[in-house]
Amino acid sequence: xxxxxxxxxxxxxxxxxxxxxxxxxxRGGHDQFSQEEIxxxxxxxxxxxxxxxxxxxxGAFHGRTFGSLVCTSSKYIQKIDIPSIDWPRARFPAxxxxxxxxxxxxxxxxxxxxxxxEELIEKYNKNGKPVAGIITEPIQAEGGxxxxxxxxxxxxxxxxxxxxxALLMDEVQTGGGATGKFWCHEHFDLExxxxxxxxxxxxxxxxxxxxxxxxxxxPYRVLNTWMGDPGRLLLLEAVLKVLKRxxxxxxxxxxxxxxxxxxxxxxxxxxxxxxxxxxRGTFISVNCPSAKVRDNVVTRLKMKxxxxxxxxxxxxxxxxxxxxxxxxxxxxxxxxxxxxxxxSS
Amino acid sequence: xxxxxxxxxxxxxxxxxxxxxxxxxxRGGHDQFSQEEIxxxxxxxxxxxxxxxxxxxxGAFHGRTFGSLVCTSSKYIQKIDIPSIDWPRARFPAxxxxxxxxxxxxxxxxxxxxxxxEELIEKYNKNGKPVAGIITEPIQAEGGxxxxxxxxxxxxxxxxxxxxxALLMDEVQTGGGATGKFWCHEHFDLExxxxxxxxxxxxxxxxxxxxxxxxxxxPYRVLNTWMGDPGRLLLLEAVLKVLKRxxxxxxxxxxxxxxxxxxxxxxxxxxxxxxxxxxRGTFISVNCPSAKVRDNVVTRLKMKxxxxxxxxxxxxxxxxxxxxxxxxxxxxxxxxxxxxxxxSS
Numbered sequence: 307x308x309x310x311x312x313x314x315x316x317x318x319x320x321x322x323x324x325x326x327x328x329x330x331x332x333r334g335g336h337d338q339f340s341q342e343e344i345x346x347x348x349x350x351x352x353x354x355x356x357x358x359x360x361x362x363x364x365g366a367f368h369g370r371t372f373g374s375l376v377c378t379s380s381k382y383i384q385k386i387d388i389p390s391i392d393w394p395r396a397r398f399p400a401x402x403x404x405x406x407x408x409x410x411x412x413x414x415x416x417x418x419x420x421x422x423x424e425e426l427i428e429k430y431n432k433n434g435k436p437v438a439g440i441i442t443e444p445i446q447a448e449g450g451x452x453x454x455x456x457x458x459x460x461x462x463x464x465x466x467x468x469x470x471x472a473l474l475m476d477e478v479q480t481g482g483g484a485t486g487k488f489w490c491h492e493h494f495d496l497e498x499x500x501x502x503x504x505x506x507x508x509x510x511x512x513x514x515x516x517x518x519x520x521x522x523x524x525p526y527r528v529l530n531t532w533m534g535d536p537g538r539l540l541l542l543e544a545v546l547k548v549l550k551r552x553x554x555x556x557x558x559x560x561x562x563x564x565x566x567x568x569x570x571x572x573x574x575x576x577x578x579x580x581x582x583x584x585x586r587g588t589f590i591s592v593n594c595p596s597a598k599v600r601d602n603v604v605t606r607l608k609m610k611x612x613x614x615x616x617x618x619x620x621x622x623x624x625x626x627x628x629x630x631x632x633x634x635x636x637x638x639x640x641x642x643x644x645x646x647x648x649x650s651s
Numbered sequence: 652x653x654x655x656x657x658x659x660x661x662x663x664x665x666x667x668x669x670x671x672x673x674x675x676x677x678r679g680g681h682d683q684f685s686q687e688e689i690x691x692x693x694x695x696x697x698x699x700x701x702x703x704x705x706x707x708x709x710g711a712f713h714g715r716t717f718g719s720l721v722c723t724s725s726k727y728i729q730k731i732d733i734p735s736i737d738w739p740r741a742r743f744p745a746x747x748x749x750x751x752x753x754x755x756x757x758x759x760x761x762x763x764x765x766x767x768x769e770e771l772i773e774k775y776n777k778n779g780k781p782v783a784g785i786i787t788e789p790i791q792a793e794g795g796x797x798x799x800x801x802x803x804x805x806x807x808x809x810x811x812x813x814x815x816x817a818l819l820m821d822e823v824q825t826g827g828g829a830t831g832k833f834w835c836h837e838h839f840d841l842e843x844x845x846x847x848x849x850x851x852x853x854x855x856x857x858x859x860x861x862x863x864x865x866x867x868x869x870p871y872r873v874l875n876t877w878m879g880d881p882g883r884l885l886l887l888e889a890v891l892k893v894l895k896r897x898x899x900x901x902x903x904x905x906x907x908x909x910x911x912x913x914x915x916x917x918x919x920x921x922x923x924x925x926x927x928x929x930x931r932g933t934f935i936s937v938n939c940p941s942a943k944v945r946d947n948v949v950t951r952l953k954m955k956x957x958x959x960x961x962x963x964x965x966x967x968x969x970x971x972x973x974x975x976x977x978x979x980x981x982x983x984x985x986x987x988x989x990x991x992x993x994x995s996s
Contacts, residue, residue, distance in 0.1 A: 311656035311857075312877060318716040322733055329732040344727045348709075350735035354727070358734050364693075370875055371663040373717025382689045382699070383871050387674040388667055389703050390695035391736055507876060512656075526728050530715055531852060532657060537882065 309513040309534025313478035313506030314369025319528050320502045320514045321373055321439065324472045325358050326527055327520045328438035331470065332356075337523050358438040359430055361423065361471070363398035365449030365618075368441060368476050377441050380449040380618075394426040394437060398446055399454045403582040416458045420465060427469045439472040439501075440465075444490035447479035450618015451591035453584050456494040463496055472520060475500035482508030483549060483628050486559040486587030493586060508628075510545060511538040554628040562587040564632045565624065568639035576646045579603075582621075588630055591623040603645055610641040654858040654879025658823035658851030659714025664873050665847045665859045666718055666784065669817045670703050671872055672865045673783035676815065677701075682868050703783040704775055706768065706816070708743035710794030710963075713786060713821050722786050725794040725963075739771040739782060743791055744799045748927040761803045765810060772814045784817040784846075785810075789835035792824035795963015796936035798929050801839040808841055817865060820845035827853030828894060828973050831904040831932030838931060853973075855890060856883040899973040907932040909977045910969065913984035921991045924948075927966075933975055936968040948990055955986040 310316040330337055340353075347354025362368065362377035367384075369375065376390050399415045402408035427437045440462065446452035466473040480490035482505065487493055491500060501520050506512040511534050522528060549555065566585060569592055573580040582593040594600035600620045607614050617623040626634065655661040675682055685698075692699025707713065707722035712729075714720065721735050744760045747753035772782045785807065791797035811818040825835035827850065832838055836845060846865050851857040856879050867873060894900065911930060914937055918925040927938040939945035945965045952959050962968040971979065 311660060312875060314875060315656060315660060315716060321717075322715075325734065326732045339727070339731055343731060347727050347730040347733075347735075348724045349740070350721060350724075350730075350737060354731050355733060355735035358732075370667075370873075371660060371716045371718060372666075372721075376695060376717075379693045379695075382684070382692050383869075385692040385695075386684055386688060386699050387671045388692075388700060389670065389736075390692075390700035391734070392695060395694070524728075528715075530657060530659060535880070 307513060307515045308528060309511050309539065310506075311530070311532065311534065312369075312512040313476075313504065314371045314374045314512075315530075316478070316504040316506055316512040316514050317368045317374040317377070317441070317474075317476060318371055319530075320474055320504050320516070321360055321377075321441070322528055323502060323516060323520055323522065324360070324439035324474060325356075326522055327472060328358060328436070328470075329356060330523065332436075357435045359393040359435045360474075361394045361396060361426060361430075361437050361440045363396055363442055363446070365398050365446050365452055366441070366443060366476075367446070367448030368443075369478075380446070392435070394430050396422045396426055398442075398449075398452055399458055401453065401582075401584075403584065405584075412455070413457075416455060416461070419454075420458070420461050423462065423465055424469075427465070427471065431469070437469065437471050439474055441474040441476060443476045443478075444480050444494070445485070445586070445589065447617065447623075450621045451584065451589075451623055452618070453586075459491065459494040460496055463498075463500070466501075472501040474502045474504065476504050478504055478506045478512075480589065481505040483555050483558055484508065484587055484589045484625065486555060486562055486589075488555065490586065490589070508545075510542040511535060549628065552629075557631065558587040558628055561626070561630050561632050561635050562590065564635040565590055565638065568635065569642075572639070572643060572646060576650060579646055579649060585624070588624060588626050591617060591621045594620050594622065596620055599649070602649070606645040606648065607641060610644065612638055612641045652858060652860045653873060654856050654884065655851075656875070656877065656879065657714075657857040658821075658849065659716045659719045659857075660875075661823070661849040661851055661857040661859050662713045662719040662722070662786070662819075662821060663716055664875075665819055665849050665861070666705055666722075666786070667873055668847065668861060668865055668867065669705070669784035669819060670701075671867055672817060673703060673781070673815075674701060675868065677781075702780045704738040704780045705819075706739045706741060706771060706775075706782050706785045708741055708787055708791070710743050710791050710797055711786070711788060711821075712791070712793030713788075714823075725791070737780070739775050741767045741771055743787075743794075743797055744803055746798065746927075746929075748929065750929075757800070758802075761800060761806070764799075765803070765806050768807065768810055769814075772810070772816065776814070782814065782816050784819055786819040786821060788821045788823075789825050789839070790830070790931070790934065792962065792968075795966045796929065796934075796968055797963070798931075804836065804839040805841055808843075808845070811846075817846040819847045819849065821849050823849055823851045823857075825934065826850040828900050828903055829853065829932055829934045829970065831900060831907055831934075833900065835931065835934075853890075855887040856880060894973065897974075902976065903932040903973055906971070906975050906977050906980050907935065909980040910935055910983065913980065914987075917984070917988060917991060921995060924991055924994060930969070933969060933971050936962060936966045939965050939967065941965055944994070947994070951990040951993065952986060955989065957983055957986045 343354040367380040368377040502516040504514040688699040712725040713722040746757045847861040849859040
């Protein structure tokens, strides 16, 4: 585990670990840098600054510092006017809902997106811009709570391994329990853990954990002044203690199930207003027909004391605290029903 | 003022402000983005992700996240194996010491470095990679406590203005009082303040302040989850209170003068061991003939209870706390003299 300052900082330094690991392999398993590597990196030139790339997904959000911003493509206002570089970007699955009625289409969607991942890696590898790693969120949160199937992620990991690229799972929004498991990727039953998992937000402190394989072999490669904040670690310790003591992961699953079931009923009652209900634990969202309707719903909910956020183009996202209980879910559902009736009348 | 997580984060977001400001000018003074800009930035392509650049200096250190690392070139271990981009880099003055005996050479050195700055900006502007800003430390700390004259910085600012580039002064190491002024660039008598000044370290929290001109015109362009840390602001408030109450800037100048004068005498007594003594306030350093001798001196000082650091290839740097008093300086000088005698005998 390395602690960092925030989620973006965690992703930046995790990517550096990936690049160092990839070059270590390329050099044949050692870090005895040549003089040419040493001199050229100080001039930002290859081979010291190699033209390695990271594959990310459309709709992803990984942060707002330069490197993580290259991997981000959820909202233009975060990126416009900032220089960037040519790193590969694949399409993330866009499922049809309800899932159980669209099994075949959604599996084909997985196939298409994963084929694009493979093609892009082959293309960039061939063009002298090797793909050292793949970065993805287990749920594209900022991009609209876009979910992909456990099978998608298992196949993605398989491709990463075959292509010699590291798999970085960005759990900045999803980590810490809101999906009903401590890490969202635990839902995917992956063959092995992701090579790196980054975190922040609910974890109080930014940082990442990683496989021993990806650990830098020589010191001073990943470092900054504060390397996180001990004070925040104390806060995290207290959070984790309460999370265990009060069985909050179990509570999240219970309250999430109540919220999900109620929203399913509301969606069935108001098919012109709600669609694509999806979620894990209390990490739930549902779409409106347009951004305008969505903003209207969010505002009306707020007037009734329910604070939801918008996500993506037309999504409403629920992000209750880990202490959210079934009776809170019933209050939310009651107010939500009132708003939907107001809009329908 | 915007507060950030750390020094690197401060530089990253300050650079984003510079890019936004530059594009605002290029568009003719507005931020009404075209659809092409909006669409292309999500693909990391121009015009939305424009090929703008930042000019930095050889030997600079601005941080270890991707964008600030592109501007960094002090130590290879911080950069090797990490992809980078082609941004211009000029030579920073390398003065001959003692300064008073090398006035003409050092002025010529300024001329050469500033001519290179102008040439690089013209070249990059002509090649479709416009230089939106210049980033520099007032003293290149990590790179070896490399100092440049006030005149160098005044002329650099003049060039920046002529070329329409913003001047970003990175005071992450120098800010907060150690140079005898609160900001080191106050020593330079600049015609106007730098466009952006970044800080961290002694300031307890990362962040930057900037001219009103460079303020983003629309919201949501520079943002992150925590935007600094209110707890750290409370610590900073206490630091500033003590700094004023105890006249610490005045103390830094007084103790710095004692330390500097004593080191001058030691340098005169041991010309084969010490050279290029330089500094402002207590932000002082002196060179040894080699890294090996330097490391030896630093280790021997540590054994005598004096903690100094190495900087650059062969420099020893003094970085006492702001509460360092003249009698502390005498203790340091006494132990330093003992070490030099040991090495001479």
